[in-house]
Amino acid sequence: MISVRKLTKEFKIPVKPPGMKGAIRHLIRGEYKVKVAVESVDFSIEQGEAVAYIGPNGAGKSTTIKMLTGILKPTSGEILVNGIDPQRHRIQNAKNIGVVFGQRTQLWWDIPVEESFALLKNIYEVPDAVYNENLKLFNEIFGLSEFIGRSARKLSLGQRMRADLAAALLHNPSTVFLDEPTIGLDIGTKEAMRELIQRINREKGVTIILTSHDLKDVEDICRRIIVIDGGRIICDKEISQLTKEYAMDRGLQITLLDMQKELPARLLGQEGISYAAMEDAHTLEIHFKPEMYTAFEIVEEVNKYARIQDFRLREPSIERMIEKIYRSGEQSA
Protein backbone atom coordinates (compact mmCIF):
# COMPACT_ATOMS: atom_id res chain seq x y z
CA MET A 1 0.00 0.00 0.00
CA ILE A 2 1.34 3.35 -1.07
CA SER A 3 0.07 6.71 0.05
CA VAL A 4 1.32 10.02 -1.20
CA ARG A 5 0.20 13.35 0.20
CA LYS A 6 0.99 16.81 -1.10
CA LEU A 7 4.21 15.51 -2.59
CA THR A 8 6.38 18.25 -4.09
CA LYS A 9 9.87 18.22 -5.54
CA GLU A 10 11.71 21.36 -6.54
CA PHE A 11 15.09 21.33 -8.27
CA LYS A 12 17.45 24.24 -7.91
CA ILE A 13 18.97 24.80 -11.32
CA PRO A 14 22.07 27.00 -11.45
CA VAL A 15 21.63 30.02 -13.69
CA LYS A 16 24.81 30.40 -15.66
CA PRO A 17 24.82 33.26 -18.13
CA PRO A 18 26.89 32.38 -21.20
CA GLY A 19 30.63 32.99 -21.40
CA MET A 20 33.41 33.42 -18.88
CA LYS A 21 31.85 36.51 -17.34
CA GLY A 22 28.66 34.63 -16.71
CA ALA A 23 30.46 31.70 -15.15
CA ILE A 24 32.29 34.01 -12.75
CA ARG A 25 29.11 35.88 -11.90
CA HIS A 26 27.46 32.57 -11.11
CA LEU A 27 30.35 31.61 -8.85
CA ILE A 28 30.04 34.84 -6.88
CA ARG A 29 26.32 35.35 -6.79
CA GLY A 30 25.24 31.73 -7.00
CA GLU A 31 21.99 32.40 -8.75
CA TYR A 32 19.47 29.62 -9.01
CA LYS A 33 16.22 29.06 -10.77
CA VAL A 34 13.68 26.84 -9.09
CA LYS A 35 12.14 24.14 -11.25
CA VAL A 36 9.06 22.48 -9.78
CA ALA A 37 9.16 18.93 -11.14
CA VAL A 38 6.36 17.50 -9.00
CA GLU A 39 3.73 19.70 -7.45
CA SER A 40 1.46 18.74 -4.60
CA VAL A 41 0.71 15.26 -5.83
CA ASP A 42 -1.80 13.07 -3.97
CA PHE A 43 -2.72 9.46 -4.57
CA SER A 44 -2.95 6.17 -2.81
CA ILE A 45 -2.47 2.70 -4.22
CA GLU A 46 -3.70 -0.51 -2.61
CA GLN A 47 -1.66 -3.71 -2.43
CA GLY A 48 -2.07 -5.69 -5.63
CA GLU A 49 -3.10 -2.80 -7.86
CA ALA A 50 -1.51 -2.26 -11.24
CA VAL A 51 -1.25 1.45 -11.95
CA ALA A 52 0.01 3.24 -15.01
CA TYR A 53 1.68 6.54 -14.24
CA ILE A 54 1.74 8.36 -17.52
CA GLY A 55 2.41 11.78 -18.92
CA PRO A 56 4.46 13.52 -21.61
CA ASN A 57 8.25 13.85 -21.36
CA GLY A 58 9.31 16.02 -18.45
CA ALA A 59 5.96 15.62 -16.71
CA GLY A 60 7.57 14.46 -13.47
CA LYS A 61 7.11 10.69 -13.68
CA SER A 62 10.68 9.65 -13.02
CA THR A 63 11.01 12.22 -10.29
CA THR A 64 7.98 10.74 -8.54
CA ILE A 65 9.34 7.19 -8.93
CA LYS A 66 12.69 8.25 -7.51
CA MET A 67 10.97 9.68 -4.46
CA LEU A 68 8.81 6.57 -4.02
CA THR A 69 11.88 4.35 -4.15
CA GLY A 70 13.65 6.46 -1.55
CA ILE A 71 16.56 7.73 -3.62
CA LEU A 72 15.34 11.30 -3.88
CA LYS A 73 14.26 13.41 -0.93
CA PRO A 74 10.99 15.25 -1.42
CA THR A 75 11.01 19.01 -0.97
CA SER A 76 7.77 18.64 0.95
CA GLY A 77 4.91 16.26 1.39
CA GLU A 78 4.61 12.76 2.72
CA ILE A 79 5.15 9.28 1.28
CA LEU A 80 4.41 5.97 2.92
CA VAL A 81 5.25 2.73 1.12
CA ASN A 82 3.95 -0.22 3.14
CA GLY A 83 3.93 2.10 6.14
CA ILE A 84 7.57 3.13 5.66
CA ASP A 85 8.97 6.54 4.73
CA PRO A 86 11.13 5.41 1.80
CA GLN A 87 13.71 8.17 2.04
CA ARG A 88 14.24 8.06 5.78
CA HIS A 89 14.20 4.26 5.95
CA ARG A 90 15.64 3.60 2.54
CA ILE A 91 17.26 0.27 3.37
CA GLN A 92 14.23 -1.17 5.11
CA ASN A 93 12.00 -0.04 2.25
CA ALA A 94 14.38 -1.51 -0.31
CA LYS A 95 13.77 -5.03 1.02
CA ASN A 96 10.18 -4.95 -0.20
CA ILE A 97 10.51 -3.24 -3.53
CA GLY A 98 11.84 -4.04 -6.97
CA VAL A 99 12.90 -1.28 -9.33
CA VAL A 100 13.62 -1.10 -13.04
CA PHE A 101 14.83 2.09 -14.64
CA GLY A 102 14.55 1.34 -18.35
CA GLN A 103 17.39 3.68 -19.22
CA ARG A 104 19.86 2.11 -16.84
CA THR A 105 20.96 -1.37 -15.96
CA GLN A 106 21.60 -2.86 -12.56
CA LEU A 107 23.60 -5.75 -14.02
CA TRP A 108 27.35 -5.96 -13.78
CA TRP A 109 28.66 -5.15 -17.18
CA ASP A 110 31.65 -7.47 -17.54
CA ILE A 111 30.65 -10.62 -15.70
CA PRO A 112 28.04 -13.28 -16.50
CA VAL A 113 24.45 -12.33 -15.73
CA GLU A 114 24.11 -15.34 -13.42
CA GLU A 115 26.85 -13.86 -11.23
CA SER A 116 24.85 -10.64 -10.88
CA PHE A 117 21.88 -12.76 -9.92
CA ALA A 118 23.88 -14.71 -7.35
CA LEU A 119 24.98 -11.41 -5.84
CA LEU A 120 21.37 -10.25 -5.58
CA LYS A 121 20.37 -13.56 -4.04
CA ASN A 122 22.91 -12.96 -1.27
CA ILE A 123 22.00 -9.33 -0.73
CA TYR A 124 18.30 -10.04 -0.35
CA GLU A 125 18.93 -13.36 1.38
CA VAL A 126 16.58 -15.14 -1.00
CA PRO A 127 16.03 -18.79 0.05
CA ASP A 128 17.18 -21.38 -2.50
CA ALA A 129 13.68 -22.68 -3.09
CA VAL A 130 12.29 -19.22 -3.91
CA TYR A 131 15.29 -18.40 -6.07
CA ASN A 132 15.01 -21.58 -8.11
CA GLU A 133 11.27 -21.24 -8.50
CA ASN A 134 11.68 -17.69 -9.77
CA LEU A 135 14.43 -18.65 -12.18
CA LYS A 136 12.13 -21.34 -13.53
CA LEU A 137 9.39 -18.80 -14.14
CA PHE A 138 11.79 -16.36 -15.82
CA ASN A 139 13.12 -19.17 -17.98
CA GLU A 140 9.65 -20.14 -19.06
CA ILE A 141 8.66 -16.63 -20.11
CA PHE A 142 12.00 -15.05 -20.97
CA GLY A 143 14.17 -17.93 -22.18
CA LEU A 144 16.70 -16.65 -19.67
CA SER A 145 18.87 -19.76 -19.75
CA GLU A 146 19.95 -18.96 -23.31
CA PHE A 147 21.95 -15.93 -22.24
CA ILE A 148 22.33 -16.06 -18.48
CA GLY A 149 25.91 -17.27 -18.86
CA ARG A 150 26.94 -14.25 -20.92
CA SER A 151 28.08 -10.91 -19.59
CA ALA A 152 25.63 -8.00 -19.80
CA ARG A 153 27.95 -6.28 -22.24
CA LYS A 154 27.33 -9.04 -24.76
CA LEU A 155 23.53 -9.05 -24.58
CA SER A 156 21.14 -7.45 -27.03
CA LEU A 157 18.97 -4.69 -25.59
CA GLY A 158 16.02 -7.07 -25.46
CA GLN A 159 17.95 -9.72 -23.58
CA ARG A 160 19.43 -7.16 -21.23
CA MET A 161 16.04 -5.74 -20.33
CA ARG A 162 14.66 -9.22 -19.69
CA ALA A 163 17.59 -9.90 -17.41
CA ASP A 164 17.10 -6.54 -15.72
CA LEU A 165 13.43 -7.16 -15.06
CA ALA A 166 14.20 -10.64 -13.76
CA ALA A 167 16.88 -9.17 -11.49
CA ALA A 168 14.35 -6.76 -10.01
CA LEU A 169 11.94 -9.61 -9.24
CA LEU A 170 14.31 -12.26 -7.85
CA HIS A 171 13.49 -11.50 -4.23
CA ASN A 172 9.70 -11.50 -4.59
CA PRO A 173 9.17 -7.81 -3.88
CA SER A 174 5.67 -6.81 -2.81
CA THR A 175 5.82 -3.61 -4.82
CA VAL A 176 7.49 -3.07 -8.18
CA PHE A 177 8.37 0.27 -9.79
CA LEU A 178 8.96 0.18 -13.52
CA ASP A 179 10.12 3.39 -15.15
CA GLU A 180 9.84 2.97 -18.92
CA PRO A 181 10.82 -0.70 -18.85
CA THR A 182 9.93 -1.31 -22.48
CA ILE A 183 11.65 1.69 -24.00
CA GLY A 184 13.30 0.86 -27.31
CA LEU A 185 12.35 -2.83 -27.24
CA ASP A 186 11.07 -4.95 -30.13
CA ILE A 187 7.52 -6.29 -30.08
CA GLY A 188 8.51 -9.79 -28.98
CA THR A 189 10.44 -8.59 -25.94
CA LYS A 190 7.68 -6.15 -25.04
CA GLU A 191 5.15 -8.98 -25.11
CA ALA A 192 7.31 -11.14 -22.88
CA MET A 193 7.87 -8.28 -20.41
CA ARG A 194 4.14 -7.60 -20.27
CA GLU A 195 3.36 -11.25 -19.70
CA LEU A 196 5.72 -11.53 -16.77
CA ILE A 197 4.55 -8.30 -15.17
CA GLN A 198 0.94 -9.34 -15.61
CA ARG A 199 1.58 -12.72 -14.05
CA ILE A 200 3.29 -11.48 -10.93
CA ASN A 201 0.51 -8.94 -10.53
CA ARG A 202 -2.38 -11.36 -11.01
CA GLU A 203 -0.87 -14.46 -9.43
CA LYS A 204 1.25 -13.07 -6.64
CA GLY A 205 -0.66 -9.88 -5.93
CA VAL A 206 2.40 -7.71 -6.49
CA THR A 207 1.69 -3.99 -6.70
CA ILE A 208 2.82 -2.52 -10.02
CA ILE A 209 3.57 1.12 -10.73
CA LEU A 210 4.47 1.51 -14.37
CA THR A 211 5.45 4.44 -16.53
CA SER A 212 5.47 3.99 -20.26
CA HIS A 213 4.82 5.81 -23.49
CA ASP A 214 3.57 2.59 -25.03
CA LEU A 215 -0.13 2.49 -24.24
CA LYS A 216 -0.27 -1.18 -25.14
CA ASP A 217 1.75 -1.75 -21.96
CA VAL A 218 -0.83 0.22 -20.06
CA GLU A 219 -3.79 -1.60 -21.59
CA ASP A 220 -2.35 -5.05 -20.99
CA ILE A 221 -0.99 -4.58 -17.50
CA CYS A 222 -2.85 -1.84 -15.68
CA ARG A 223 -6.34 -1.31 -14.40
CA ARG A 224 -5.86 2.24 -13.32
CA ILE A 225 -4.29 5.30 -14.87
CA ILE A 226 -2.80 8.31 -13.16
CA VAL A 227 -1.94 11.08 -15.61
CA ILE A 228 0.61 13.68 -14.63
CA ASP A 229 1.40 16.76 -16.65
CA GLY A 230 3.60 19.68 -15.68
CA GLY A 231 4.13 18.07 -12.28
CA ARG A 232 0.44 17.94 -11.44
CA ILE A 233 -2.00 15.10 -11.54
CA ILE A 234 -4.70 15.81 -14.08
CA CYS A 235 -6.50 12.49 -14.01
CA ASP A 236 -6.68 9.45 -11.73
CA LYS A 237 -9.23 6.85 -12.81
CA GLU A 238 -9.93 3.19 -13.37
CA ILE A 239 -9.47 2.34 -17.03
CA SER A 240 -12.98 0.89 -17.18
CA GLN A 241 -14.34 4.20 -15.93
CA LEU A 242 -12.30 6.12 -18.50
CA THR A 243 -13.59 3.92 -21.26
CA LYS A 244 -17.12 4.75 -20.23
CA GLU A 245 -16.43 8.47 -20.22
CA TYR A 246 -14.26 8.85 -23.26
CA ALA A 247 -14.45 5.88 -25.51
CA MET A 248 -18.19 6.02 -26.09
CA ASP A 249 -17.46 8.57 -28.73
CA ARG A 250 -16.62 7.36 -32.22
CA GLY A 251 -13.87 8.97 -34.17
CA LEU A 252 -13.30 9.69 -37.84
CA GLN A 253 -10.19 10.88 -39.57
CA ILE A 254 -11.04 12.69 -42.77
CA THR A 255 -8.54 13.76 -45.41
CA LEU A 256 -9.68 16.93 -47.16
CA LEU A 257 -8.75 18.28 -50.56
CA ASP A 258 -9.73 21.78 -49.61
CA MET A 259 -11.56 23.33 -46.73
CA GLN A 260 -12.86 26.39 -45.02
CA LYS A 261 -10.90 27.76 -42.11
CA GLU A 262 -13.81 27.86 -39.73
CA LEU A 263 -14.78 24.25 -40.39
CA PRO A 264 -13.66 22.71 -37.05
CA ALA A 265 -15.29 25.49 -35.05
CA ARG A 266 -18.52 25.15 -37.00
CA LEU A 267 -18.63 21.38 -36.45
CA LEU A 268 -17.82 21.70 -32.77
CA GLY A 269 -20.77 24.02 -32.36
CA GLN A 270 -23.15 21.20 -33.15
CA GLU A 271 -24.61 19.04 -30.45
CA GLY A 272 -23.25 15.48 -30.37
CA ILE A 273 -19.85 16.41 -31.75
CA SER A 274 -17.38 16.27 -28.90
CA TYR A 275 -14.19 17.03 -30.69
CA ALA A 276 -13.07 18.48 -33.99
CA ALA A 277 -9.62 19.74 -34.92
CA MET A 278 -7.16 19.73 -37.79
CA GLU A 279 -4.35 17.24 -37.17
CA ASP A 280 -2.41 18.82 -40.02
CA ALA A 281 -3.27 21.00 -43.01
CA HIS A 282 -5.41 18.32 -44.64
CA THR A 283 -6.50 15.96 -41.89
CA LEU A 284 -9.57 16.55 -39.82
CA GLU A 285 -10.08 14.57 -36.64
CA ILE A 286 -13.64 14.46 -35.44
CA HIS A 287 -15.32 12.64 -32.55
CA PHE A 288 -19.04 12.19 -32.24
CA LYS A 289 -21.69 10.50 -30.15
CA PRO A 290 -22.82 7.33 -31.94
CA GLU A 291 -26.34 7.62 -30.54
CA MET A 292 -26.81 10.93 -32.37
CA TYR A 293 -25.00 10.38 -35.67
CA THR A 294 -23.94 7.60 -37.94
CA ALA A 295 -20.49 7.84 -39.42
CA PHE A 296 -22.10 8.38 -42.80
CA GLU A 297 -24.04 11.39 -41.54
CA ILE A 298 -20.82 12.94 -40.25
CA VAL A 299 -19.12 12.48 -43.60
CA GLU A 300 -22.13 14.04 -45.30
CA GLU A 301 -22.05 16.96 -42.91
CA VAL A 302 -18.35 17.60 -43.53
CA ASN A 303 -18.89 17.20 -47.24
CA LYS A 304 -21.09 20.29 -47.19
CA TYR A 305 -18.06 22.44 -46.35
CA ALA A 306 -15.13 20.61 -47.89
CA ARG A 307 -14.16 18.17 -50.59
CA ILE A 308 -13.31 14.81 -49.08
CA GLN A 309 -10.58 12.65 -50.47
CA ASP A 310 -10.60 9.84 -47.96
CA PHE A 311 -11.82 8.90 -44.51
CA ARG A 312 -11.32 6.19 -41.95
CA LEU A 313 -12.87 5.15 -38.70
CA ARG A 314 -10.64 5.49 -35.66
CA GLU A 315 -10.99 2.73 -33.13
CA PRO A 316 -11.61 3.88 -29.59
CA SER A 317 -8.26 3.38 -27.84
CA ILE A 318 -6.57 4.34 -24.65
CA GLU A 319 -4.24 6.42 -26.75
CA ARG A 320 -7.08 8.64 -27.86
CA MET A 321 -8.47 8.89 -24.37
CA ILE A 322 -5.10 10.05 -23.12
CA GLU A 323 -4.84 12.55 -25.95
CA LYS A 324 -8.13 14.00 -24.85
CA ILE A 325 -7.07 14.10 -21.23
CA TYR A 326 -3.93 16.01 -22.19
CA ARG A 327 -5.96 18.42 -24.31
CA SER A 328 -8.52 19.07 -21.61
CA GLY A 329 -5.63 19.49 -19.15
CA GLU A 330 -4.12 22.14 -21.41
CA GLN A 331 -7.41 23.95 -21.70
CA SER A 332 -7.98 24.09 -17.96
CA ALA A 333 -4.35 25.02 -17.19
Added chain:
Amino acid sequence: MRRFIRRYIGFTRCTMEERIAYRKGFLVSAVLNMVGILVSVFLWRVLFAQESVIQGYDWNQMILYVLIVALLNATLGFDTERKLSKGILDGSIASDLTKPIDFQSMSFFQALGHSLVEGGTALILVVLLAVTLTDLSPYLNPVSMALFAVSLMLAFMLKFCLAYFGGLMCFFTSNGFGVVYLRQVITDVFSGAMLPLAFFPAWFQRLAGVLPFQASVYLPTQIFLGRIEGRGAVRILALQALWVVVMWTLSGLFFRFAVKKITIQGG
Protein backbone atom coordinates in the same frame (compact mmCIF):
# COMPACT_ATOMS: atom_id res chain seq x y z
CA MET B 1 28.90 -10.80 11.48
CA ARG B 2 29.01 -13.97 9.38
CA ARG B 3 25.64 -13.11 7.98
CA PHE B 4 26.88 -9.63 7.18
CA ILE B 5 29.90 -10.97 5.33
CA ARG B 6 27.79 -13.51 3.46
CA ARG B 7 25.57 -10.71 2.20
CA TYR B 8 28.37 -8.43 1.09
CA ILE B 9 31.17 -10.75 0.00
CA GLY B 10 29.53 -11.08 -3.41
CA PHE B 11 30.63 -7.53 -4.16
CA THR B 12 34.21 -8.58 -3.59
CA ARG B 13 33.83 -11.66 -5.75
CA CYS B 14 32.10 -9.80 -8.59
CA THR B 15 34.63 -6.99 -8.55
CA MET B 16 37.47 -9.49 -8.74
CA GLU B 17 35.87 -11.30 -11.63
CA GLU B 18 35.19 -8.05 -13.41
CA ARG B 19 38.75 -6.90 -12.90
CA ILE B 20 40.14 -10.17 -14.19
CA ALA B 21 37.73 -10.22 -17.13
CA TYR B 22 38.99 -6.83 -18.14
CA ARG B 23 42.50 -8.10 -18.78
CA LYS B 24 43.76 -5.15 -20.76
CA GLY B 25 43.21 -2.64 -17.96
CA PHE B 26 44.72 -5.10 -15.58
CA LEU B 27 47.92 -5.50 -17.60
CA VAL B 28 48.22 -1.79 -18.27
CA SER B 29 48.10 -1.00 -14.57
CA ALA B 30 50.69 -3.68 -13.79
CA VAL B 31 53.05 -2.24 -16.40
CA LEU B 32 52.45 1.33 -15.21
CA ASN B 33 53.24 0.27 -11.64
CA MET B 34 56.44 -1.34 -12.76
CA VAL B 35 57.50 1.73 -14.72
CA GLY B 36 56.63 4.04 -11.82
CA ILE B 37 58.70 1.99 -9.41
CA LEU B 38 61.68 1.81 -11.75
CA VAL B 39 61.64 5.58 -12.33
CA SER B 40 61.79 6.16 -8.57
CA VAL B 41 64.54 3.62 -8.14
CA PHE B 42 66.68 5.31 -10.82
CA LEU B 43 66.06 8.72 -9.30
CA TRP B 44 67.24 7.54 -5.90
CA ARG B 45 70.23 5.82 -7.45
CA VAL B 46 71.36 9.17 -8.83
CA LEU B 47 70.91 10.86 -5.46
CA PHE B 48 72.61 8.07 -3.54
CA ALA B 49 75.59 8.26 -5.88
CA GLN B 50 76.71 11.33 -3.96
CA GLU B 51 75.70 10.39 -0.43
CA SER B 52 75.26 7.12 1.38
CA VAL B 53 72.62 8.36 3.83
CA ILE B 54 69.93 10.93 3.05
CA GLN B 55 67.75 12.28 5.87
CA GLY B 56 68.44 9.15 7.88
CA TYR B 57 67.65 6.69 5.08
CA ASP B 58 70.31 4.54 3.47
CA TRP B 59 69.91 3.13 -0.05
CA ASN B 60 68.47 -0.14 1.15
CA GLN B 61 65.84 1.49 3.35
CA MET B 62 64.91 4.05 0.74
CA ILE B 63 64.24 1.46 -1.95
CA LEU B 64 62.17 -0.59 0.47
CA TYR B 65 60.27 2.57 1.33
CA VAL B 66 59.57 3.17 -2.36
CA LEU B 67 58.43 -0.42 -2.82
CA ILE B 68 56.04 -0.38 0.14
CA VAL B 69 54.53 2.88 -1.07
CA ALA B 70 54.11 1.36 -4.54
CA LEU B 71 52.43 -1.69 -3.05
CA LEU B 72 49.98 0.44 -1.05
CA ASN B 73 49.23 2.73 -3.98
CA ALA B 74 48.63 -0.16 -6.35
CA THR B 75 46.44 -1.91 -3.80
CA LEU B 76 44.07 1.01 -3.47
CA GLY B 77 44.35 3.58 -6.20
CA PHE B 78 41.76 5.73 -7.89
CA ASP B 79 39.17 3.06 -8.31
CA THR B 80 36.99 3.67 -5.26
CA GLU B 81 36.71 7.35 -6.03
CA ARG B 82 36.26 6.85 -9.73
CA LYS B 83 33.36 4.47 -9.22
CA LEU B 84 31.79 6.66 -6.60
CA SER B 85 32.08 9.93 -8.49
CA LYS B 86 30.85 8.32 -11.70
CA GLY B 87 27.86 6.86 -9.88
CA ILE B 88 26.99 10.20 -8.35
CA LEU B 89 27.52 12.29 -11.46
CA ASP B 90 25.76 10.06 -14.03
CA GLY B 91 23.11 8.82 -11.63
CA SER B 92 24.03 5.14 -11.87
CA ILE B 93 24.23 5.15 -8.07
CA ALA B 94 20.43 4.91 -8.24
CA SER B 95 20.35 1.15 -8.56
CA ASP B 96 22.66 0.69 -5.56
CA LEU B 97 20.46 2.97 -3.50
CA THR B 98 17.37 0.87 -4.21
CA LYS B 99 19.06 -2.16 -2.63
CA PRO B 100 18.78 -3.06 1.06
CA ILE B 101 22.47 -2.52 1.66
CA ASP B 102 24.68 -0.08 3.45
CA PHE B 103 26.32 1.86 0.64
CA GLN B 104 29.60 2.36 2.47
CA SER B 105 29.99 -1.32 3.30
CA MET B 106 29.19 -2.18 -0.29
CA SER B 107 31.88 0.21 -1.51
CA PHE B 108 34.32 -1.29 0.95
CA PHE B 109 33.74 -4.84 -0.21
CA GLN B 110 34.10 -3.73 -3.81
CA ALA B 111 37.36 -1.97 -3.01
CA LEU B 112 38.52 -5.15 -1.29
CA GLY B 113 37.90 -7.17 -4.45
CA HIS B 114 39.75 -4.66 -6.52
CA SER B 115 42.62 -4.60 -4.08
CA LEU B 116 42.97 -8.36 -3.88
CA VAL B 117 43.53 -8.49 -7.62
CA GLU B 118 45.65 -5.37 -8.01
CA GLY B 119 47.44 -5.77 -4.70
CA GLY B 120 48.08 -9.43 -5.43
CA THR B 121 49.92 -8.70 -8.67
CA ALA B 122 51.68 -5.69 -7.14
CA LEU B 123 52.83 -7.86 -4.24
CA ILE B 124 54.51 -10.33 -6.60
CA LEU B 125 56.17 -7.48 -8.44
CA VAL B 126 57.30 -5.73 -5.28
CA VAL B 127 58.68 -8.86 -3.64
CA LEU B 128 60.64 -9.70 -6.80
CA LEU B 129 62.10 -6.21 -6.93
CA ALA B 130 62.84 -6.21 -3.19
CA VAL B 131 64.73 -9.48 -3.48
CA THR B 132 66.79 -8.30 -6.46
CA LEU B 133 67.42 -4.69 -5.41
CA THR B 134 67.74 -4.79 -1.64
CA ASP B 135 68.98 -6.77 1.27
CA LEU B 136 65.88 -7.93 3.10
CA SER B 137 67.58 -9.99 5.78
CA PRO B 138 67.52 -7.35 8.58
CA TYR B 139 63.75 -6.98 8.29
CA LEU B 140 62.60 -10.56 8.22
CA ASN B 141 61.91 -11.22 11.88
CA PRO B 142 58.47 -12.70 12.57
CA VAL B 143 57.34 -10.14 15.16
CA SER B 144 57.88 -7.09 12.99
CA MET B 145 56.47 -8.91 9.96
CA ALA B 146 53.30 -9.68 11.90
CA LEU B 147 53.04 -6.09 13.11
CA PHE B 148 53.61 -4.91 9.56
CA ALA B 149 50.89 -7.19 8.19
CA VAL B 150 48.36 -5.79 10.65
CA SER B 151 49.51 -2.28 9.89
CA LEU B 152 49.08 -2.88 6.15
CA MET B 153 45.51 -4.05 6.66
CA LEU B 154 44.69 -1.02 8.76
CA ALA B 155 46.38 1.19 6.17
CA PHE B 156 44.21 -0.36 3.49
CA MET B 157 41.03 0.33 5.46
CA LEU B 158 42.10 3.88 6.16
CA LYS B 159 43.03 4.48 2.53
CA PHE B 160 39.60 3.25 1.59
CA CYS B 161 37.92 5.61 4.05
CA LEU B 162 39.89 8.58 2.76
CA ALA B 163 39.11 7.78 -0.87
CA TYR B 164 35.46 7.19 -0.06
CA PHE B 165 35.19 10.41 1.90
CA GLY B 166 36.84 12.28 -0.97
CA GLY B 167 34.54 10.68 -3.51
CA LEU B 168 31.48 11.80 -1.55
CA MET B 169 32.52 15.39 -2.26
CA CYS B 170 31.15 14.80 -5.75
CA PHE B 171 27.69 15.20 -4.26
CA PHE B 172 28.47 18.89 -4.05
CA THR B 173 30.28 19.61 -7.28
CA SER B 174 29.88 18.61 -10.87
CA ASN B 175 33.65 18.56 -11.32
CA GLY B 176 34.37 14.98 -10.28
CA PHE B 177 37.80 14.88 -11.84
CA GLY B 178 38.95 17.99 -9.98
CA VAL B 179 37.91 16.58 -6.63
CA VAL B 180 39.59 13.24 -7.22
CA TYR B 181 42.77 14.92 -8.42
CA LEU B 182 42.92 17.31 -5.48
CA ARG B 183 42.40 14.50 -3.00
CA GLN B 184 45.15 12.51 -4.66
CA VAL B 185 47.66 15.37 -4.45
CA ILE B 186 46.88 16.08 -0.80
CA THR B 187 47.13 12.41 0.07
CA ASP B 188 50.38 11.92 -1.81
CA VAL B 189 52.06 14.80 -0.01
CA PHE B 190 50.73 14.30 3.52
CA SER B 191 50.80 10.52 3.56
CA GLY B 192 54.48 10.30 2.72
CA ALA B 193 53.79 8.61 -0.60
CA MET B 194 55.76 11.25 -2.47
CA LEU B 195 58.68 11.43 -0.06
CA PRO B 196 59.32 10.18 3.46
CA LEU B 197 57.96 12.77 5.89
CA ALA B 198 61.48 13.16 7.35
CA PHE B 199 62.33 15.11 4.20
CA PHE B 200 59.88 17.89 5.07
CA PRO B 201 60.37 20.85 7.46
CA ALA B 202 59.44 20.35 11.10
CA TRP B 203 56.22 22.38 10.96
CA PHE B 204 55.03 20.29 8.03
CA GLN B 205 55.76 17.08 9.89
CA ARG B 206 53.77 18.35 12.87
CA LEU B 207 50.85 19.16 10.58
CA ALA B 208 51.06 15.78 8.86
CA GLY B 209 51.18 14.15 12.29
CA VAL B 210 47.71 15.38 13.24
CA LEU B 211 46.16 14.45 9.87
CA PRO B 212 44.99 10.93 9.00
CA PHE B 213 46.97 10.56 5.76
CA GLN B 214 50.30 9.53 7.26
CA ALA B 215 48.65 6.59 9.00
CA SER B 216 47.74 5.19 5.58
CA VAL B 217 51.30 5.06 4.16
CA TYR B 218 54.09 6.53 6.27
CA LEU B 219 53.48 4.74 9.55
CA PRO B 220 53.38 1.21 8.09
CA THR B 221 56.69 1.81 6.34
CA GLN B 222 58.25 2.88 9.63
CA ILE B 223 57.15 -0.39 11.20
CA PHE B 224 58.55 -2.46 8.37
CA LEU B 225 61.86 -0.63 8.34
CA GLY B 226 62.15 -1.14 12.09
CA ARG B 227 62.43 2.60 12.66
CA ILE B 228 59.67 2.30 15.20
CA GLU B 229 59.62 -0.86 17.28
CA GLY B 230 58.00 -2.58 20.23
CA ARG B 231 55.58 -0.45 22.16
CA GLY B 232 55.94 2.37 19.63
CA ALA B 233 54.77 0.05 16.87
CA VAL B 234 51.75 -1.04 18.87
CA ARG B 235 50.93 2.61 19.47
CA ILE B 236 51.02 3.14 15.72
CA LEU B 237 48.59 0.29 15.15
CA ALA B 238 46.27 1.83 17.74
CA LEU B 239 46.53 5.21 16.06
CA GLN B 240 45.76 3.65 12.67
CA ALA B 241 42.77 1.83 14.11
CA LEU B 242 41.56 5.04 15.69
CA TRP B 243 41.78 6.87 12.37
CA VAL B 244 39.89 4.05 10.66
CA VAL B 245 37.08 4.30 13.20
CA VAL B 246 36.99 8.09 13.02
CA MET B 247 37.03 8.28 9.22
CA TRP B 248 34.56 5.41 8.82
CA THR B 249 32.14 7.14 11.17
CA LEU B 250 32.63 10.57 9.61
CA SER B 251 32.10 9.12 6.14
CA GLY B 252 28.90 7.46 7.31
CA LEU B 253 27.58 10.72 8.71
CA PHE B 254 28.67 12.60 5.63
CA PHE B 255 26.93 10.10 3.37
CA ARG B 256 23.71 10.34 5.35
CA PHE B 257 23.81 14.11 4.96
CA ALA B 258 24.91 14.06 1.32
CA VAL B 259 22.41 11.49 0.09
CA LYS B 260 19.62 13.91 0.89
CA LYS B 261 21.12 16.37 -1.57
CA ILE B 262 21.51 13.92 -4.41
CA THR B 263 19.49 14.75 -7.50
CA ILE B 264 20.09 11.62 -9.65
CA GLN B 265 20.16 12.94 -13.18
CA GLY B 266 18.35 11.26 -16.02
CA GLY B 267 15.74 8.54 -16.42
